[in-house]
Amino acid sequence: MTGAASLLLTVLVVLLAAYLPGYLAVRMMAGSRALALGLASSLGAAVAGIAAIVAQLVGLTWSLLPFAAAGAVLVLAAWLLARAGVRLPATVLDGPLGERLGVPRSAAGRLGWAGALVAALAVAVVPILVRAGSADAVLERYDTLFHLTALAHIRETGNGSSLDLNSIASTAATAAWYPAAFHDLASLVPGVDVPIVLNGSVLALALLPWILGTALLARVAFPAVSWAPPVAALVAILIPATPLDLWVHLSPIPNLAGFAALPGTLAAAVALWGALTADERRTPARVALAAVASVAVVGLAGLGLGLMHPNVAVTALILLATATAVTGIPLWRRWPWLIAVPVIALLPVALLTYTPLGARVTGFSGGLQVPWWSALGEIGLGLLTVWPMALGVMIAVLWWPGLVTSLRRPQRWLAVAWIVIAVMYLDAALDSPLNLSVLYFRGQDRLAMPLAMLSAVLVVPGLQAWARLLRRSGLWEPARRRRALAAALVVLAGVAALSSLPPRLDNAAKNFAQEYPGRPRFLQADELAEFSRVAGDLDRSTTILASPYSGAAHMYALHGLHAYFPVAGVALTDTDRAVIEAVPLAGVSPEHCALLRDQGIGYVYQERSLYQLDPAFTALNQGGDDLGTVVFETDHSRLIRIECDPGQ
Numbered sequence: 001m002t003g004a005a006s007l008l009l010t011v012l013v014v015l016l017a018a019y020l021p022g023y024l025a026v027r028m029m030a031g032s033r034a035l036a037l038g039l040a041s042s043l044g045a046a047v048a049g050i051a052a053i054v055a056q057l058v059g060l061t062w063s064l065l066p067f068a069a070a071g072a073v074l075v076l077a078a079w080l081l082a083r084a085g086v087r088l089p090a091t092v093l094d095g096p097l098g099e100r101l102g103v104p105r106s107a108a109g110r111l112g113w114a115g116a117l118v119a120a121l122a123v124a125v126v127p128i129l130v131r132a133g134s135a136d137a138v139l140e141r142y143d144t145l146f147h148l149t150a151l152a153h154i155r156e157t158g159n160g161s162s163l164d165l166n167s168i169a170s171t172a173a174t175a176a177w178y179p180a181a182f183h184d185l186a187s188l189v190p191g192v193d194v195p196i197v198l199n200g201s202v203l204a205l206a207l208l209p210w211i212l213g214t215a216l217l218a219r220v221a222f223p224a225v226s227w228a229p230p231v232a233a234l235v236a237i238l239i240p241a242t243p244l245d246l247w248v249h250l251s252p253i254p255n256l257a258g259f260a261a262l263p264g265t266l267a268a269a270v271a272l273w274g275a276l277t278a279d280e281r282r283t284p285a286r287v288a289l290a291a292v293a294s295v296a297v298v299g300l301a302g303l304g305l306g307l308m309h310p311n312v313a314v315t316a317l318i319l320l321a322t323a324t325a326v327t328g329i330p331l332w333r334r335w336p337w338l339i340a341v342p343v344i345a346l347l348p349v350a351l352l353t354y355t356p357l358g359a360r361v362t363g364f365s366g367g368l369q370v371p372w373w374s375a376l377g378e379i380g381l382g383l384l385t386v387w388p389m390a391l392g393v394m395i396a397v398l399w400w401p402g403l404v405t406s407l408r409r410p411q412r413w414l415a416v417a418w419i420v421i422a423v424m425y426l427d428a429a430l431d432s433p434l435n436l437s438v439l440y441f442r443g444q445d446r447l448a449m450p451l452a453m454l455s456a457v458l459v460v461p462g463l464q465a466w467a468r469l470l471r472r473s474g475l476w477e478p479a480r481r482r483r484a485l486a487a488a489l490v491v492l493a494g495v496a497a498l499s500s501l502p503p504r505l506d507n508a509a510k511n512f513a514q515e516y517p518g519r520p521r522f523l524q525a526d527e528l529a530e531f532s533r534v535a536g537d538l539d540r541s542t543t544i545l546a547s548p549y550s551g552a553a554h555m556y557a558l559h560g561l562h563a564y565f566p567v568a569g570v571a572l573t574d575t576d577r578a579v580i581e582a583v584p585l586a587g588v589s590p591e592h593c594a595l596l597r598d599q600g601i602g603y604v605y606q607e608r609s610l611y612q613l614d615p616a617f618t619a620l621n622q623g624g625d626d627l628g629t630v631v632f633e634t635d636h637s638r639l640i641r642i643e644c645d646p647g648q
Helices: 003-028 033-058 064-083 107-132 142-157 165-169 181-186 194-221 228-238 243-249 253-278 284-308 310-331 336-354 356-362 372-380 390-406 412-430 444-473 479-498 501-512 525-537 551-559 574-582 590-598 615-621
Strands: 543-545 601-607 628-633 637-642
Touching: 003 033, 003 064, 003 181, 003 194, 003 284, 033 064, 033 181, 033 194, 033 253, 033 284, 107 194, 107 228, 107 243, 107 479, 107 501, 142 165, 142 181, 142 194, 142 253, 142 551, 181 194, 181 253, 181 284, 194 228, 194 243, 194 253, 194 444, 194 551, 228 390, 228 444, 243 253, 243 444, 243 501, 253 284, 253 310, 253 444, 284 310, 310 336, 310 412, 310 444, 336 356, 372 412, 390 412, 390 444, 390 479, 412 444, 525 551, 525 628, 525 637, 551 601, 574 590, 574 615, 590 601, 590 637, 601 615
Parallel strands: 543 601
Antiparallel strands: 601 637, 628 637
């Protein structure tokens, strides 16, 4: 199978796994097709994440079988609930799917929108594919190594549990928590090389849920605007700081996959909230049953987001609290108990922020700090920290009027949500002592995605505001002038989108090209070729001792060769430090040679061209001439087979 075919297979399998169980479950509970599509990907993540934990606890190997069983259990439970009268209420997303997604009725209209969306996808995706060069390209980012190793680990051990996955960050393989829903979905793909599985899974989960979810969020926010979903989808593809952009920029893959699922989940939650608070004709019993159904599906979807990454679930809770508070205020006098909804939504956020439950994140220090005026410019001009480009400024011209006008309209919750996320982004950019962004590792990059999501939806009222201005100015009449102006605006939009190609190509090259000035690399072409040549001859019962910032660390995912330090950022033990210090001495010291042997180390890889310099690993490059046979050597590295005398 070619690389392209394997990539396509991965995309299809991952999308099917992510969407099918959740979609069927929501439909079983009387949810509409659009509602089901909004919730499906986060529900799929919940199924995969929970099933992988249960599989490990009962001793099953993680594969398609336990996943399919868990999906069947979800669908069966949904059917049983529906039989008991626990059904989802009708929402603004009910109705023909094409109509809810704003698909034009005319063939010409459908063809035009399809062409626009395909062209936008080409602008967003093709530069990345061009710079990657092949389906199995390895993104040169710190986090990519972790996710490649995680997928290889699940494939080898059959353990995809979030309770254990962080064992790969320890030389002792100590079980530790790491949200694994993304890896659980990706590892369902059989018989495809790990790098292709990773790349294909990211393409699947970063694109479709993000685009479709943003379209649904626009429909929920502007139910009377027929063209809102396709416009929001188009902007969601092109706006800088999408999940796809963040993948190449920094590679926090579980984060971006979770944030891609956020728009659809939020759309469904807001639609259900609106349905539960709008219909006064239903009996209290029917409202209660509908509320139970809504809480069940939204709660499970939120758990899925949390199993993708906890800070995605935190964002969902903050946005849900904002939406329910802003839209609920007029109802509080009549139904004071509604105040509890935003309070309950914010309770987990407060617990993570102010108690030891979130200590692993809240204790983090660092992040990119910028001056206040620069931070305000990033937010106000649409030049967010992830792939800032002129196109972002042009899109900001569209969403700024939407932000202002929405504050005076029923959709003000959308504008307030944008302000809340913008304030958190500002906190992260300034490393503010308020610690509003502490659950995001004080990073603007994570917060850039929900800000981009909300900005894309605000383009809808922004275009309405510009249209009103044109009509008042007289430029929109007569019809001939209107057609000419519309054609000019379409051409201008096309030029603006195409103007983003050079920065997209450059940004993709920074982390995908084999060489880029000023950018370090884990992998060099010559060492890749040498490892490929000798991989079949190496002793796989032993490990390779190398800096985790060298190319050797990737060989587990690429060739199944175990590295003693499996990922960058591994926590060193006293034994690890002793092993490192033993390398320059082992050739003449039986004691130090025995230490290497006792730790199962069969090879030492010395590398001078590292992704990152870490003094803790300096001794690995010292000495070595008397350790044993040189298996291969490049201009910057060599692999040595340990043949020293352990004195035993």
